[in-house]
Amino acid sequence: MDSPVFAAETLGLTKRYPLAWKRRVVVALNKLDLQVRPGEVFGLLGPNGSGKSTTIKLLLGLIRPNEGEARIFGLGPDDLEARRRIGFLPENPYFYGFLTGDETLQFFGKLCGLRGAKLTARINELIDLVSLQNGRERPLRSYSKGMLQRIGLAQAMIHDPDLLFLDEPTAGVDPQGSAQIRDLILRLKKMGKTVIFSSHLLEQVQEVADRVAIFSLGRKVLEGSLDDLLTEKEATLVSVPGELTDARRDELERLLAQSGFTGANVQFSRPRLSLEQLYLRTVEAERQP
Amino acid sequence: MTAVRFPWPRVALIALVVCLWAPIKLAWEIGLERQQDELRYHGVVVTRQLRDQLSQGLTIGVLAGFRNIVADFVWLDVTVAWEKYEWFKMDALINLVTSLEPRSILFWDNGGWQLAWNVSIFVKDDVVHQPNELRRLHDARFWIYRGLDVYQRGIENNPTSYKLWESMGQLYQNRLGDYYRAAWCYGRASQLPGAPVYLERFPAIMMGNQFAHDDWKAYELWKELWFRLTPAQRLEKAHWQEKIISNIRQLENTLKVPREKRVFPN
Amino acid sequence: MIGRILVIARNTLLEAVRQKVLNVLLLFGLVMIAASSYFSQVAIDQQIKFVKDFGCGAIGLIGVCIAILSVAQLLPQELHNRTIYTILAKPVRRSEFLLGKFVGVVLLLTLSVALMSIAFAAVLWWQETQGLAAVQADYVHTPGWGKSPELTNMYQHDVAQIVNQVRDPQMVEAILLIFAKLVMAAAMAMLVSTFSTSFIFTVITTCGIYLIGHMESAARDVWLSHGAQATFGQGLFLEMLSLLVPDMNSFTIVDEILDGNVVPWWHTWNLLGYSAVYTGVLLALSELIFEFREI
Numbered sequence: 001m002d003s004p005v006f007a008a009e010t011l012g013l014t015k016r017y018p019l020a021w022k023r024r025v026v027v028a029l030n031k032l033d034l035q036v037r038p039g040e041v042f043g044l045l046g047p048n049g050s051g052k053s054t055t056i057k058l059l060l061g062l063i064r065p066n067e068g069e070a071r072i073f074g075l076g077p078d079d080l081e082a083r084r085r086i087g088f089l090p091e092n093p094y095f096y097g098f099l100t101g102d103e104t105l106q107f108f109g110k111l112c113g114l115r116g117a118k119l120t121a122r123i124n125e126l127i128d129l130v131s132l133q134n135g136r137e138r139p140l141r142s143y144s145k146g147m148l149q150r151i152g153l154a155q156a157m158i159h160d161p162d163l164l165f166l167d168e169p170t171a172g173v174d175p176q177g178s179a180q181i182r183d184l185i186l187r188l189k190k191m192g193k194t195v196i197f198s199s200h201l202l203e204q205v206q207e208v209a210d211r212v213a214i215f216s217l218g219r220k221v222l223e224g225s226l227d228d229l230l231t232e233k234e235a236t237l238v239s240v241p242g243e244l245t246d247a248r249r250d251e252l253e254r255l256l257a258q259s260g261f262t263g264a265n266v267q268f269s270r271p272r273l274s275l276e277q278l279y280l281r282t283v284e285a286e287r288q289p
Numbered sequence: 290m291t292a293v294r295f296p297w298p299r300v301a302l303i304a305l306v307v308c309l310w311a312p313i314k315l316a317w318e319i320g321l322e323r324q325q326d327e328l329r330y331h332g333v334v335v336t337r338q339l340r341d342q343l344s345q346g347l348t349i350g351v352l353a354g355f356r357n358i359v360a361d362f363v364w365l366d367v368t369v370a371w372e373k374y375e376w377f378k379m380d381a382l383i384n385l386v387t388s389l390e391p392r393s394i395l396f397w398d399n400g401g402w403q404l405a406w407n408v409s410i411f412v413k414d415d416v417v418h419q420p421n422e423l424r425r426l427h428d429a430r431f432w433i434y435r436g437l438d439v440y441q442r443g444i445e446n447n448p449t450s451y452k453l454w455e456s457m458g459q460l461y462q463n464r465l466g467d468y469y470r471a472a473w474c475y476g477r478a479s480q481l482p483g484a485p486v487y488l489e490r491f492p493a494i495m496m497g498n499q500f501a502h503d504d505w506k507a508y509e510l511w512k513e514l515w516f517r518l519t520p521a522q523r524l525e526k527a528h529w530q531e532k533i534i535s536n537i538r539q540l541e542n543t544l545k546v547p548r549e550k551r552v553f554p555n
Numbered sequence: 556m557i558g559r560i561l562v563i564a565r566n567t568l569l570e571a572v573r574q575k576v577l578n579v580l581l582l583f584g585l586v587m588i589a590a591s592s593y594f595s596q597v598a599i600d601q602q603i604k605f606v607k608d609f610g611c612g613a614i615g616l617i618g619v620c621i622a623i624l625s626v627a628q629l630l631p632q633e634l635h636n637r638t639i640y641t642i643l644a645k646p647v648r649r650s651e652f653l654l655g656k657f658v659g660v661v662l663l664l665t666l667s668v669a670l671m672s673i674a675f676a677a678v679l680w681w682q683e684t685q686g687l688a689a690v691q692a693d694y695v696h697t698p699g700w701g702k703s704p705e706l707t708n709m710y711q712h713d714v715a716q717i718v719n720q721v722r723d724p725q726m727v728e729a730i731l732l733i734f735a736k737l738v739m740a741a742a743m744a745m746l747v748s749t750f751s752t753s754f755i756f757t758v759i760t761t762c763g764i765y766l767i768g769h770m771e772s773a774a775r776d777v778w779l780s781h782g783a784q785a786t787f788g789q790g791l792f793l794e795m796l797s798l799l800v801p802d803m804n805s806f807t808i809v810d811e812i813l814d815g816n817v818v819p820w821w822h823t824w825n826l827l828g829y830s831a832v833y834t835g836v837l838l839a840l841s842e843l844i845f846e847f848r849e850i
Contacts, residue, residue: 060643060644080648084646087644096636098569098570099566107566110559112646318775318829328816352766354806354807355615357608358608392810392814392816395814485709485712
């Protein structure tokens with residue numbers, strides 16, 4: 001590969017917002033260099049107002065940079081060819097409340113040039129994928145937040161894009177929905193799609209992202225693969241099934257001491273479930289007939 | 290995609306579009322106005338005088354392009370003034386309506402009729418307010434001429450309308466007894482587009498025995514009508530061929546026109 | 556491209572219809588009923604004139620409200636609901652989005668004007684029936700009715716007058732000209748809304764331009780004929796007015812049509828062409844501004 005084409009790439013991307021009344025300029029994004037390879041799941045992390053949404057909007061061509069460049073599959077974001085290959089789920093999406101679920105997907109499908117039987121088939125497929133069967137005939141104004149998020153995902157995928165931008169996809173969604181979205185992202189990854197998503201819920205990012213970039217005050221402060229970033233090189237965790245009796249614990253400590261691991265560096269503990277895991281396990285059990 | 294500092298080229302393009310369009314727009318509008326002038330359409334200019342006569346709301350209405358509706362409302366006031374016996378106010382309101390809508394025949398025609406007939410006849414019979422009969426007749430005549438004035442101004446503004454000529458003819462005939470002028474008005478009316486065919490016989494009838502008793506003039510007018518009609522027109526029912534012929538024959542006998550000069554020598 | 560514009564246009568129309576914008580048209584019905592009963596005191600030919608004036612006036616007024624209000628809320632609503640992000644992230648150009656929205660409003664105006672015209676025609680038809688009955692009542696009681704051919708002639712002439720007044724084919728011209736004016740008003744609102752940041756600002760500014768447009772011809776006359784006598788400030792003001800504000804007063808030629816005067820088609824076409832080109836220029840400017848607007 002002589003010149004790899006990145007799914008998304010930014011070079012020195014900078015966005016400033018002038019505050020007209022205060023004679024001050026807010027730097028929303030400062031000289032961002034980012035490369036996302038095709039097939040990657042890339043997480044943008046950071047507190048509110050750190051530049052995640054600005055980055056996505058710049059990559060989508062919704063706003064224009066003051067400096068630098070954004071590229072989608074090597075094309076400018078204004079290029080219709082580039083837009084054909086991307087899907088976007090905005091933060092807290094609102095759609096036309098007067099349209100039903102089906103009509104919403106039809107509308108966005110037609111905007112992407114889909115028509116007729118092909119569009120109908122695609123809509124059926126997506127409705128199944130995001131489990132919105134009960135929302136097909138209902139107007140969107142009666143949707144719950146989770147349903148809106150799911151119809152949002154469906155419209156983002158209507159034209160089967162290669163690159164998906166998901167802005168806070170799990171904000172305001174219950175853990176179930178959130179887990180579904182996580183599964184969906186993993187499924188997309190398996191299909192070879194690229195996903196760029198932003199979140200401030202770190203646990204979720206951890207579960208799906210290949211690589212992350214952490215933002216603060218408009219700057220990218222850290223970037224790398226999760227394996228690299230999260231592996232504690234100074235320790236190793238060993239897990240065994242069942243409860244550890246005192247006798248076996250002493251035996252183990254002795255064995256470890258023979259290998260030179262002694263003192264405060266050796267720790268024994270019971271692994272804990274995360275609350276999410278507990279919640280999901282309980283609710284799923286209830287749902288079983 | 291290049292970095293954007295300020296979109297000067299685009300601003301320049303906008304300025305260019307505006308600069309190119311402005312002169313075209315101006316020329317086009319002047320052309321439109323010229324065409325409207327040729328159509329004798331002359332809207333209304335809101336002068337200070339007009340503004341003083343209209344309420345604020347009505348002035349805004351005129352400025353917002355609802356001139357006709359404002360005129361309609363003022364016209365309703367004419368009826369109100371009639372019910373209150375306010376003749377001069379009626380006169381002023383009719384003036385106002387017709388200056389708002391100078392191309393509405395309806396307002397000129399009804400305005401003139403209100404003054405020359407309704408007001409004039411009321412004044413003539415109004416013994417309570419004016420016991421002196423001569424003064425009453427004088428006032429009645431004053432209002433007839435006010436009405437006549439409305440018709441005349443209406444004709445100036447609408448030279449192709451037969452209706453106002455006809456109404457003026459009726460006024461001369463019925464209110465002033467001036468059959469020669471009435472005949473002239475009917476004659477003018479009958480020549481204009483849309484005029485009912487019966488008007489073409491009115492001038493000659495005006496000269497007849499019921500009215501002016503001027504047989505020679507009547508003969509002349511019947512003959513003129515007969516020669517004006519084309520052979521095809523003469524056969525149309527509306528032109529009353531028999532009536533014209535019998536009138537001419539009768540007058541030729543009465544006036545003892547020499548045989549060689551008759552239209553229909555027996 | 557055309558396909559995408561039409562998809563957006565259709566959606567805009569659907570939104571207006573589902574939000575029951577067309578209920579406003581009931582207002583038209585009320586105006587017409589009120590007008591025809593309020594004027595029943597005057598003679599029938601005047602009644603018909605008044606009903607025609609009010610009908611066209613109401614179509615124009617209700618239409619301009621629909622045009623300006625629906626355009627003014629388009630962009631703010633799209634931005635507020637963030638629906639614009641989802642649309643523009645699809646393979647849709649900004650110009651297509653803007654044009655689609657505008658075409659949607661034009662479709663809405665077409666529908667409204669068509670419905671109002673049908674109601675208007677119904678009221679006029681009813682007026683005609685009333686009018687003909689009144690004329691007949693007049694003649695039946697005239698001595699010699701049925702015997703004198705002259706009287707029959709006059710009766711027929713009066714009937715023809717009312718029928719001509721009601722069934723004036725030129726009303727088509729009048730409605731077309733009113734419609735052209737509404738489309739222009741919508742385009743003006745579109746231009747203002749591309750740089751405006753609030754609904755209220757767009758509505759007030761557009762209404763202002765629309766009203767001033769009715770005085771533009773007067774300003775132009777003064778500028779062209781007495782421009783030299785004006786002070787620099789006055790001259791500049793008149794010049795800006797004459798060069799930038801569309802001439803809405805020319806469209807009051809509709810009043811002439813309503814008075815039964817002949818306005819030839821070539822003049823109507825000229826006016827329609829003027830409004831079409833003006834609308835195009837306004838849309839082009841809107842697009843140029845919208846293209847670099849931050850959303």
